[in-house]
Amino acid sequence: xxxxxxxxxxxxxxxxxxxxxxxxxxxxxxxxxxxxxxxxxxxxxxxxxxxxxxxxxxxxxxxxxxxxxx
Numbered sequence: 484x485x486x487x488x489x490x491x492x493x494x495x496x497x498x499x500x501x502x503x504x505x506x507x508x509x510x511x512x513x514x515x516x517x518x519x520x521x522x523x524x525x526x527x528x529x530x531x532x533x534x535x536x537x538x539x540x541x542x543x544x545x546x547x548x549x550x551x552x553x
Contacts, residue, residue, distance in 0.1 A: 485493065514520050521529070 510517075510520075524532070
C-alpha cells in the first residue's frame, strides 16, 4: 500500500522521467521537419487531438478492467 503523498511523489517522478521522451517521439512522428508543431494547430485541431487521445485511453481502461476481472 502507498500513502497519498507517496503516490504523488511516485507519479510525479514517473511523469518527469517519461514525458520528455514521449514528447520527443511525438515530435519525430508528427513534426519531423519542425515546421508544424502544436503551437501552429488551431484550437479545434487541439481539441480533436485531445478527444482522439481520450478515446484511446478509454479503450485501454476498458480492456484493463476486463483483464482484472479474470
